Amino acid sequence: MADKVQFDLVSPERSLVSEAVDMVVVPGVDGDFGVLPQHSPMMTLLRPGVITTYEGDRPVKRIFVAGGFAEANPAGVIVLAEAADVVGEVTADQARQLLRNAEEDLSVAASAAEADRAKLEQAVAVAQARVEAMTAPA
Structure with a gap:
């Protein structure tokens, strides 16, 4: 598990994601940032955009977030989204x-x-x- 990053995403309606992935790219208010295992601790607000999870160098899942908050640390990243939709679930x-x-x-x-x-x-x-x-x- 040390070579994976735990990614948890929660919206007011439901918990959308709780899985270990190789990397997560998140739309922060100051720009997109990637989270890998052993990431330095940080917190940021999110802008409306897409979170992308990766397995190796392949994007696996794309999730639209309307904004919110993210906390990254050496164990993973937690996103509390104002609203979120898995890309493809909404046409x-x-x-x-x-x-x-x-x-x-x-x-x-x-x-x-x-x-x-x-x-x-x-x-x-x-x-x-x-x-x-x-x-x-x-």
Whole structure:
């Protein structure tokens, strides 16, 4: 197990992943970072994007995260995601519909308070990132 990194991903709805892999690439707010066995301890916020797990040099699983928090340490990485979808479980059409819904919510909220508008704009940004994740080649 020393040559593997333990990867755990939890969203508010469910635990999505708990497995040992060779490497995990995570979308941090300051850029993507890879986690290998014996990684130095660190914590970071996540931006909307795709987490990719690897076996050897082969990507195995891609998971869209809407944001959240990650903690890496020598034993592995734990991701607490605001929302997460395994790429392939949500179709591109479903992702596009979520984007249309978010854009519509934003357009009808022209008179919304500034804080509410910021939440709606964030929802649109997350939906756009989800569409990109679900339509990008593997």
